[in-house]
Structure formats: C-alpha cells, structure tokens
Amino acid sequence: MDYLNSLFNLKGQVAVVIGGTGNLCGSMGIALAQAGAEVILVGRNPENAIEKLAAIDAFGGKSWFHKADVTRREDIDDLLTAALLRSEKVDILVNGAGMGSGTPFLEINDDEMARMMEINFNSVFHACQIFGDYFIKRNEPCSIINMGSMSGKMPVSGIFAYSAAKAAVLNLSKNLAREWAEHDIRVNTLVPGFFPTAHASLQGDESRALEILRHTPMSRFGTSDELNAATLMLASHRAGSFITGTEITIDGGFSAMTI
Numbered sequence: 341m342d343y344l345n346s347l348f349n350l351k352g353q354v355a356v357v358i359g360g361t362g363n364l365c366g367s368m369g370i371a372l373a374q375a376g377a378e379v380i381l382v383g384r385n386p387e388n389a390i391e392k393l394a395a396i397d398a399f400g401g402k403s404w405f406h407k408a409d410v411t412r413r414e415d416i417d418d419l420l421t422a423a424l425l426r427s428e429k430v431d432i433l434v435n436g437a438g439m440g441s442g443t444p445f446l447e448i449n450d451d452e453m454a455r456m457m458e459i460n461f462n463s464v465f466h467a468c469q470i471f472g473d474y475f476i477k478r479n480e481p482c483s484i485i486n487m488g489s490m491s492g493k494m495p496v497s498g499i500f501a502y503s504a505a506k507a508a509v510l511n512l513s514k515n516l517a518r519e520w521a522e523h524d525i526r527v528n529t530l531v532p533g534f535f536p537t538a539h540a541s542l543q544g545d546e547s548r549a550l551e552i553l554r555h556t557p558m559s560r561f562g563t564s565d566e567l568n569a570a571t572l573m574l575a576s577h578r579a580g581s582f583i584t585g586t587e588i589t590i591d592g593g594f595s596a597m598t599i
C-alpha cells in the first residue's frame with residue numbers, strides 16, 4: 341500500500357476543476373479530493389456544486405466552489421486570482437466545461453459555430469494561457485488535463501461543431517505538451533466515449549443508443565466514475581511523471597471497433 345500511496349497521493353496539491361459542477365468532472369473532482377488534493381470546483385451554478393462539496397466534506401476532504409463562466413476570459417483571470425488568494429497555489433488544472441449540439445451540418449449558423457467553439461475550445465485555450473503562464477512562473481511540476489471527446493478523433497454522426505472543437509482541444513494539448521515539457525508542465529487529454537449525462541443525454545433516442553451499444557465491444561455506456569483512475573494518474577507528478585502530450589481513451593472499446 342505504501343507503493344500505491346507514493347504514486348497517487350495528492351496531499352498538498354491544489355486542483356482547479358473547471359466543469360466540476362457537472363457529471364464527469366464532478367466525479368473526477370471528488371476522486372482528486374479523495375487522493376488528498378484540495379479541490380476548487382468551477383461552474384456557473386453554485387447549486388450544482390452542493391452535493392459534490394458535501395461528498396468531499398463527508399470524507400474530510402477540502403474543497404470549495406468558484407462561480408465562473410469560462411467563455412469569458414476575465415472570469416478565468418478572476419478564477420486564478422481567487423484560487424491563489426484562498427488556496428495559495430494551483431498544481432493541477434482540469435478543463436472540463438463542455439456542451440454539445442446536434443444541429444445538422446448545413447443548418448449550423450455562424451452564431452452556433454462560434455458558441456460551440458467558445459465553450460468547447462476557446463475556454464480551454466484561455467485557461468491554458470492564463471494558468472500556463474502562472475505554472476511557468478511558478479516553476480514546479482504541474483499537470484493540465486483537457487477533456488476531449490472520441491468524436492474529436494473519429495467521425496461520430498450529428499455532432500459536427502462539437503467534434504471540430506474537441507479535435508482542436510486534442511491538438512492544443514499536444515502542442516502545449518511539446519512547448520512546456522521543459523517547464524515540467526504535463527498536458528494530456530482524456531477522451532471519453534459515451535457516458536450518458538445531462539450533457540450527452542440519449543433519452544428519447546433509443547435507436548441511436550442501441551447503435552452505440554452495438555458498436556461498443558463492452559456493450560454498455562460508461563459510468564461517471566470510470567474516468568477517475570486515469571485522472572489520478574495524469575494528475576499525479578509521480579504516477580504520471582513521464583506522461584505528456586498523449587490522450588487516454590476511455591470508451592469500452594468503441595474506437596477499436598470496425599465491423
């Protein structure tokens with residue numbers, strides 16, 4: 341157990357989890373706190389943080405909520421300022437705010453395309469710039485985990501704008517990993533497959549849900565805690581010490597399936 345502890349213990353680390361009020365990143369935030377990190381859950385709605393903060397409190401973990409709309413660059417500036425004021429430092433950044441759209445390709449107008457890029461890509465770009473600048477100046481090992489999507493790697497029907505934005509996230513992570521390796525800042529992407537959540541509800545679309553399951557070797561959807569182990573590995577400067585510029589796909593084998 342000492343060995344596992346030495347690999348995954350995040351005591352003394354501070355993690356900012358953007359989108360931590362949501363399903364997947366909420367679970368990842370709780371996991372980071374369980375490993376000992378102080379966790380700052382970031383989202384637009386404080387009510388969505390209540391359950392997660394209580395869950396962390398219940399096992400004696402430390403966490404707090406910060407309200408931000410990460411499509412606004414100034415909100416991300418304020419987030420860093422607030423984090424430094426209250427938690428004194430940041431070691432881990434999770435970029436997990438995201439939103440999908442199922443508009444058919446020829447009907448996507450410029451406003452919608454801009455909105456999809458704003459939430460799914462620009463927010464990540466801005467957070468990486470703002471926190472990356474801080475991480476470089478801080479000069480300690482740091483980890484950035486960006487939330488990608490399998491649809492950013494291979495075509496998934498009906499989510500064009502979202503997929504393009506997520507493809508850009510994957511590319512950004514790799515670029516920054518190369519750029520910042522010399523500063524001991526690791527940048528990786530988590531690539532979830534299908535996890536039915538508020539964001540990716542398949543309710544009312546039984547035939548699509550069945551199609552996905554038929555294409556998934558494990559014949560099921562993911563559950564919100566199934567990104568946690570990979571999150572801890574990428575977050576930990578010991579477990580993930582040589583892992584940068586890569587992506588971890590967690591999809592029950594969906595992307596390994598051809599016919």
Ligand SMILES: NC(=O)c1ccc[n+]([C@@H]2O[C@H](COP(=O)([O-])OP(=O)(O)OC[C@H]3O[C@@H](n4cnc5c(N)ncnc54)[C@H](O)[C@@H]3O)[C@@H](O)[C@H]2O)c1
Pocket residue numbers: 358359360361362363364365382383384385388408409410411435436437438439459487488489490531532533534535536537538539540
């Ligand atoms: N659920 C899936 O199947 C799936 C698959 C691939 C990738 N992802 C990605 O994983 C991440 C989490 O997804 P989820 O399914 O848990 O969704 P979710 O809707 O439960 O969580 C997303 C969170 O982001 C927050 N958010 C949205 N816009 C924001 C903004 N402008 N400012 C601040 N916060 C904002 C939401 O309030 C919410 O708390 C997203 O980036 C999503 O694209 C999810």
